[in-house]
Amino acid sequence: MLALDHVALAYGAKTVLTDISFVISPGQIGCLLGPSGCGKTTALRLIAGFEKLSAGEIRIGSEIVSYPGRILAPELRRVGLVFQDYALFPHLDVEKNIAFGLTGLPAPDRRLRVAEMLELVGLSHEAEAYPHQLSGGQQQRVALARALAPRPRLLLLDEPFSNLDVELREKLSLEVRDILKHEAITALLVTHDQHEAFAMADIIGVMNKGVIQQWDTPYNLYHQPANRFVADFIGQGVLLPGEVLNSHQVEIELGVLEGSVDGDCSEEGGCTQCDLGCKVDVLIRPDDIIHDDDSLLMAEVERKAFRGADFLYTLKLPGGRHVLAQVDSHHNHAIGEKIGIRLGIDHVVAFRK
Amino acid sequence: MLDAKKAPVKGAFLIFSSTTNLGPWTVALLLALLTLMPIAVVASAMLDPDQEIWAHLWQHVLPELLLNTLWLALGVGLGVTLLGTGLAWLTAACEFPGRKFFSWALLLPLALPAYVTAFVWIGLLDFTGSLPTWLRETWEIVWLPPIRSRGGVILVMVLALYPYVYLTARTAFQGQGRRLLEAAQSLGVSRRRAFFKIALPIARPGIIAGLSLALMETLADFGTVSVFNYNTFTTAIYKAWFSMFSLPAASQLATILVFFVLALVMLEQLSRNRRNYATSARGGGGAQRIQLTGSHALLATLAAGLIFLLAFVVPMLQLLVWTREIIATDLDLRYIDFAWHSLLLASIGAALVVSLALALGYTQRLNPTPAMQFTARLANIGYALPGAVLAVGFYIPVAGLDNLLIDTWRDYSGEEIGQVLGGTLAVMLLAYCARFLAVGFGPVETGLARITRSMDEAAQVLGKTGLNRLLRVHLPMLRAPLLAAAALAFVDIMKELPITLMTRPFGWDTLATRVFEMTSEGEWERAALPAVAICLVGLLPIYLLVKHSDART
Numbered sequence: 001m002l003a004l005d006h007v008a009l010a011y012g013a014k015t016v017l018t019d020i021s022f023v024i025s026p027g028q029i030g031c032l033l034g035p036s037g038c039g040k041t042t043a044l045r046l047i048a049g050f051e052k053l054s055a056g057e058i059r060i061g062s063e064i065v066s067y068p069g070r071i072l073a074p075e076l077r078r079v080g081l082v083f084q085d086y087a088l089f090p091h092l093d094v095e096k097n098i099a100f101g102l103t104g105l106p107a108p109d110r111r112l113r114v115a116e117m118l119e120l121v122g123l124s125h126e127a128e129a130y131p132h133q134l135s136g137g138q139q140q141r142v143a144l145a146r147a148l149a150p151r152p153r154l155l156l157l158d159e160p161f162s163n164l165d166v167e168l169r170e171k172l173s174l175e176v177r178d179i180l181k182h183e184a185i186t187a188l189l190v191t192h193d194q195h196e197a198f199a200m201a202d203i204i205g206v207m208n209k210g211v212i213q214q215w216d217t218p219y220n221l222y223h224q225p226a227n228r229f230v231a232d233f234i235g236q237g238v239l240l241p242g243e244v245l246n247s248h249q250v251e252i253e254l255g256v257l258e259g260s261v262d263g264d265c266s267e268e269g270g271c272t273q274c275d276l277g278c279k280v281d282v283l284i285r286p287d288d289i290i291h292d293d294d295s296l297l298m299a300e301v302e303r304k305a306f307r308g309a310d311f312l313y314t315l316k317l318p319g320g321r322h323v324l325a326q327v328d329s330h331h332n333h334a335i336g337e338k339i340g341i342r343l344g345i346d347h348v349v350a351f352r353k
Numbered sequence: 354m355l356d357a358k359k360a361p362v363k364g365a366f367l368i369f370s371s372t373t374n375l376g377p378w379t380v381a382l383l384l385a386l387l388t389l390m391p392i393a394v395v396a397s398a399m400l401d402p403d404q405e406i407w408a409h410l411w412q413h414v415l416p417e418l419l420l421n422t423l424w425l426a427l428g429v430g431l432g433v434t435l436l437g438t439g440l441a442w443l444t445a446a447c448e449f450p451g452r453k454f455f456s457w458a459l460l461l462p463l464a465l466p467a468y469v470t471a472f473v474w475i476g477l478l479d480f481t482g483s484l485p486t487w488l489r490e491t492w493e494i495v496w497l498p499p500i501r502s503r504g505g506v507i508l509v510m511v512l513a514l515y516p517y518v519y520l521t522a523r524t525a526f527q528g529q530g531r532r533l534l535e536a537a538q539s540l541g542v543s544r545r546r547a548f549f550k551i552a553l554p555i556a557r558p559g560i561i562a563g564l565s566l567a568l569m570e571t572l573a574d575f576g577t578v579s580v581f582n583y584n585t586f587t588t589a590i591y592k593a594w595f596s597m598f599s600l601p602a603a604s605q606l607a608t609i610l611v612f613f614v615l616a617l618v619m620l621e622q623l624s625r626n627r628r629n630y631a632t633s634a635r636g637g638g639g640a641q642r643i644q645l646t647g648s649h650a651l652l653a654t655l656a657a658g659l660i661f662l663l664a665f666v667v668p669m670l671q672l673l674v675w676t677r678e679i680i681a682t683d684l685d686l687r688y689i690d691f692a693w694h695s696l697l698l699a700s701i702g703a704a705l706v707v708s709l710a711l712a713l714g715y716t717q718r719l720n721p722t723p724a725m726q727f728t729a730r731l732a733n734i735g736y737a738l739p740g741a742v743l744a745v746g747f748y749i750p751v752a753g754l755d756n757l758l759i760d761t762w763r764d765y766s767g768e769e770i771g772q773v774l775g776g777t778l779a780v781m782l783l784a785y786c787a788r789f790l791a792v793g794f795g796p797v798e799t800g801l802a803r804i805t806r807s808m809d810e811a812a813q814v815l816g817k818t819g820l821n822r823l824l825r826v827h828l829p830m831l832r833a834p835l836l837a838a839a840a841l842a843f844v845d846i847m848k849e850l851p852i853t854l855m856t857r858p859f860g861w862d863t864l865a866t867r868v869f870e871m872t873s874e875g876e877w878e879r880a881a882l883p884a885v886a887i888c889l890v891g892l893l894p895i896y897l898l899v900k901h902s903d904a905r906t
Contacts, residue, residue, distance in 0.1 A: 050810060075816045087807035091829045100825075101815030150815065 001026050002047065002154050002186060007056035007066075009039075009046060009210075016042050017210045020056070024186055024203065029177065031189045033197045034207035035233070040190045043207075044156050047188065048081055049074035060154050080147030080155040084162060086139045088131040094118070094142050095127045101150040117145040120179060137168050144176060148183065155180065155187040161196055173199045194234055206230050222285075228351050231283045236312075238323050239281040242350065250348050252282050253319050254297060259347040283349040286312060289325035295340035299323070301333050315341065377716040381725060384713050384732035387787045391738065391746020392611060398604030406602045414589060418606075422585050422613065424503055425510070425578075426568055432511030433567045437518025438560055440657060442548070445526035448642040449653040455661065456523075457899040460516050462664035464891035466848040467513035468576025469868065469884045473668040474509050475500055475580060476675075476877030506581045512664040513577070514570055518563035520898075525559030526552060544643060558624040565621035572613055573739035575851035580872050586610040587741040587851060594855065600749060607742040618737050669888065675881035683879050687862075691883060695847055695863040698778070702785040703793075703842040709786055710793035710838055714801045729794075736791035740851035743784040748856055751780050780856040788852065789845050793838035800834030840894045847890055 002024040009017040017039045024030035032040040045051045047058055049071050058066040060079065065072040088097050098117050102110045118124040121141035131139055140160065147155060160176070161169040177200050180187050191197050197204050198218045205215040206229070214226040225231035231239075242252035250257045299315035302322065306329070313325045313333070325341060333339050443449070444456045462470070477484050478500040488494040499505065529552060537547040575587040586606055593602040645653050717729045735743070751774050758773050774780070804827060812822045850865050857866065864883040871880035 048810070048814065073818070074810070074813045075818050077814075079814060081811065081814045083807040083811060085805065085807055087805060087811040089808060089811075089826060089830075090803070100812070100817070103816060146811075146815070 001059070001061055002030070002188060003059040004043075004047070005057050005059070007043075007046065007053050007058060009042060009051065010054050015210060017046070017053075020212055022205055022212065022215050024188060026186050027181075027184045028202045029180055029187045029189065029200055031191065031197045031201035031204045032207055032212075033191055033194060033204050033233075036192055038207040039210040040192075040207050041158060044158055044188065044190045047154075048079055048156055049077050078150070078153045080150070080152035082140075082143045082147050082155070082157040082160050084159040086131075086143040086163075088139055088142055088146070090131055093128050093130050094123060094134070097131070097142055098146045098149050100146060113149055117149050120148070120183075121145045136164050137172055140164065140172060144179070148179075148185070153186070155185050157187065157189045159191055160189065162191070162193070169193075169196065170199065176200065206233060208233070223347070223349075225283065225349060228281075231349065231351070235285060236324055237283050237285040237288075238321075239351070240284055240321060240323070241353075242280050242282040243277050244280055244350070245277065250280065250282055250350055253317060253321065254323075254341075254343050257282065257343065257345050257348045259345060261348045261350055279353045280350040281353060283351070284323050284343075284345075286324040286326035288343060288345045289315070289323055289341050290344040291325060291327040291331055292340050292342045295342040297341055298338045299325075299341050301335050301337050301339060304333070304335060313339075315339070377720045377725070378728075380712050380716045381728040381732065384709060384790065385728050387783070387790070388732060388735040388738065390750070391743050391784075391787065394746045394749050395604045395607040395611065395742060398601055399608050402605060403601050406599060407605065410602060410605065414606075415609075417584055418586055418589055421503075421583060422572070425507060425583075425585065426571055426613075428503070428507035429510045429514060429571045430564060430568055432507060433515045433518045434560065434564050436511060436515040436660065437520075437563060437567075438522045438553075438556075440515070440660065441519050441522035441526055442552070443653050443657060445523045446548075446552070446643055447645050447653060449645040449650040451654050451657065455657040458661050458665070459519055459657065460895055460899060461661075461892070462513060463516045463898075464895050465513065465665065465668055465888050466576065466850075466865075466884075466891070467510055467570070467574060468580055468850060468872070469672070469888060470513045470664070470668050471506075471509045471577040471580045472868075472872045472877055472880055472884075473671045474505075477667070477671060478505075501581055503583070506578060506583045509581075510571060510574070510577060512660075514567040515660075515664070517567040517570070518560060521559040521563030521566075522556055525556035529555055561624035562621060565617050565624065568617055569614065569621075569737050572610065572617070573737075573741075573851075575739075575741055575854075576869060576872075579869070586613075587739055590741040590745060591851070591855065594745065600745065600752075603745050604749065607739075607745050610739055610742055614737050614739065614742075618734060621737075672881045672885050672888065675878040676885050679878045680882060683882055688882075691862055691864050691867050692886065694861060695865065695887075698781065698785075698853070698863060699843045699846040701778075702782055702789070702846040703839045705782060705786050706789050706793040706842040707797070707835060707839050709790055710797040711835070713790070713794060714797040717798070718801055733791040733794055735787040736789070738788060740784065740788060740849060741855065743787055744780075744852050744855035747780045747784045747787075777858060781852060784852045784856060785846050785849065788849075789842050792841045792845055796834040796838040796841070797831070800831045804830050837894075837897055840897055844891050844894050848887055 004020050004022055007017060007020040008015070020043060022030070032043055034040050042051060046053055046066065047060075049065065052071050053066050053068060055068055057064055060077060063072075065077055089100065092100065095114055095118070098114050099110055102113055105113065114127075115124070118127055121144055123138060123141055123145070126134060126138060131142070134142065140163075144160075157176075161173055164172060173196050189197070189200055201218065203215065204218055204221055205212045206221060207213065208229050214221060214230045216224075216226075221230060221234050225234060228239075231237065240252045240254070242250045242257070244250050244261075245256065248258060248260060250261065299317050301313055302316045303314035305312045308329065310329050311327045311331065311333075313327055315323050315325055317323060331339075440455075440459055444452055444459065476482055478497065479485070485497055488497070533551055533555070534544070534547050537551045542550060572585075573587070574585075575591065578585045578588055579591075586609065590603045590606045590610070593599050593606060713729055713732055717725055738746075752772075755772050755774055759770055762768065762770050808826060809822065812818070812826050817825055848865060850869060853863055854866055854869060857863070862870070864886050867883040868880045868887070871877075871883075
């Protein structure tokens with residue numbers, strides 16, 4: 001288990017992390033997701049023990065490993081770390097890289113564990129290769145095996161797939177997830193790529209400017225973003241201005257939306273507390289717009305992107321605003337054409353103006 | 354928040370202290386002093402110039418020295434740039450018969466100290482030399498351009514020093530990759546024009562870096578100009594010290610020489626800063642070579658072959674021939690001493706250089722601040738300082754210290770004692786360290802850079818810290834660079850002439866000083882024997898260089 005409790009970090013006057021709190025249960029895979037410079041890698045290094053925090057505490061299992069002024073040395077934390085550049089030792093072959101952290105074990109046990117790890121990552125045939133002889137994906141798996149070999153209590157992965165090409169990235173992230181689940185490893189991943197985060201993690205913290213914006217499941221991050229940053233960072237969509245009618249109705253250009261209201265309007269003191277018609281922005285995802293030839297509401301196709309399984313249309317509404325629409329791939333409309341649309345929303349995500 | 358005192362912690366905790374570590378700064382500053390002190394010492398001669406000496410120098414010596422030095426720098430600079438860049442372009446971007454061989458063979462002249470190439474060519478082409486004699490007797494050709502001339506010195510030094518430009522220019526050309534040239538061609542520029550419009554400008558920082566190294570060697574050179582009796586600052590410093598017995602005159606000459614050198618250092622630093630854009634403009638892998646055909650290919654092979662012949666094959670063969678002629682009569686027990694002294698100096702010197710380089714490397718690694726980088730740069734500037742300057746710069750303070758010790762001892766006990774430090778190897782070794790620290794630091798710095806921070810952290814997370822990490826990660830990864838650093842320093846010290854000549858203990862001869870002694874008496878054959886030994890050892894780092902560079906492809 002990993003728990004961060006009101007962790008903060010500042011270098012002098014420069015605040016890097018503010019009030020970071022979250023818990024990853026045993027066997028769960030967590031993720032810190034955010035744009036570069038948001039502080040996610042620093043958080044990871046804090047957990048590994050390479051940085052000192054200025055407030056709060058970090059627990060691994062039942063042990064407190066960091067609190068202000070004191071940290072447990074990284075080598076005593078029993079934490080595995082997979083580096084962005086893998087940091088494989090170039091003078092050691094695959095086998096010796098994996099065995100590097102296995103000290104204090106009798107030689108036969110060590111060999112057994114190395115063989116086990118090679119088997120796990122599917123590299124038994126490359127045991128005697130040197131890092132420079134391996135492909136990027138293979139190096140990545142050696143780095144994983146090396147980190148897992150000493151049976152860490154927690155595995156940390158720093159942008160583990162960023163050096164790989166897109167196809168390999170998807171394949172490998174699923175593979176790594178299977179391995180971690182198979183070994184029941186508690187893990188924390190850091191990435192800027194939401195596809196990678198969604199593919200790997202059970203629970204995700206979206207970070208910006210040193211603050212966790214929302215700590216939630218991938219599903220909730222997409223469907224119930226807590227604020228504008230999360231709504232914008234996760235998935236696609238546009239914000240349309242609207243007016244709250246009452247606690248379950250919001251009116252926008254395209255009609256009246258009905259359903260439970262999410263976003264910061266649902267927070268205590270939000271507009272839904274008063275039915276006074278306050279102004280909000282409503283999040284419209286591409287899958288909220290349904291193409292319907294029978295609809296009276298027409299929009300003009302301004303741009304289109306064919307994505308194989310579907311089209312992503314950029315539509316111009318009569319009022320001049322734009323929305324995105326995800327439409328089945330056999331509905332091929334020309335640019336400039338007017339097509340019928342309707343809304344398919346069962347819960348409303350609205351943000352105060 | 355948890356109260357620190359009540360925290361239920363297990364295991365060892367690190368306690369952060371905020372005290373700054375003074376150790377690294379002490380190391381860096383001491384090493385910087387190693388180069389700054391001799392400069393300060395010779396420069397201080399300028400603060401209190403002896404008017405009489407100054408007037409004498411100004412009237413009788415300086416005009417010739419300045420003229421000679423400027424001509425030499427101009428001629429050698431032009432020569433090595435044209436030769437080095439031309440050959441680099443041929444072997445890096447073109448294809449002609451023998452290209453692969455010449456790629457590394459053209460580096461071999463680096464193994465021959467310039468003073469050796471010099472005396473071989475004088476021995477060959479002087480009036481009494483074998484070639485003119487043969488021409489006279491067989492063809493009755495009496496007149497040949499005199500080798501002992503300004504043109505002769507320049508020609509020999511170009512042959513000895515062009516590999517510096519060749520090496521850096523070649524690396525620059527190869528780093529460009531084919532993409533830029535392809536882009537130029539796609540924009541309608543011919544390959545020939547692309548060379549002048551794209552390849553050459555991008556390689557310019559590399560060429561200038563090589564050129565400034567070659568010019569530093571030119572200014573520092575003592576052996577070659579001595580053989581030619583061509584007066585420059587280094588020979589003048591030597592004469593002022595050992596013929597006129599005037600250290601102040603030697604210092605004042607050294608100061609003027611330092612001005613020339615500092616100008617070069619600035620040129621080189623400038624090219625260093627510009628080199629970034631050269632490396633960022635790479636891509637597209639190895640260039641597709643321009644296939645030379647017919648007469649062009651023949652000319653390329655002939656040109657590369659001619660230079661290789663003149664700069665390496667002829668001098669080496671002639672050395673071996675002379676050696677065979679005199680080895681029976683000249684090789685005696687003294688040679689055990691010469692060789693032993695050379696080996697001893699080179700080994701101790703190399704060990705010192707590598708240790709200091711390692712200390713400086715780690716210091717810089719642990720404190721990667723701009724101030725530390727600058728200090729390290731200062732410590733490395735010694736490679737630009739001519740040996741003659743360093744000899745004077747270290748000898749004066751050591752002699753001063755000696756006099757102080759002698760006086761103190763006389764006052765204390767009434768006895769007279771001789772030199773304490775002056776007559777020992779100490780001055781020599783100090784000067785070697787200052788001059789060759791950069792030679793060792795280069796490989797060490799590159800080696801340390803290969804050990805990334807994440808590797809350090811990976812080792813730490815896996816339970817290896819401190820000494821354990823040093824032994825299991827750092828040392829194995831540094832073995833090759835440390836060996837390279839030691840080999841380079843070893844050979845450079847072995848070839849070194851002015852420092853050894855000016856600061857060695859009395860009568861303490863090495864292979865290099867033996868070469869000097871024999872050449873100054875015009876005994877080329879007898880100079881060949883120790884020269885062959887130096888050249889053969891000198892091949893070792895060239896071998897390493899070729900093996901580790903891409904010069905073979």
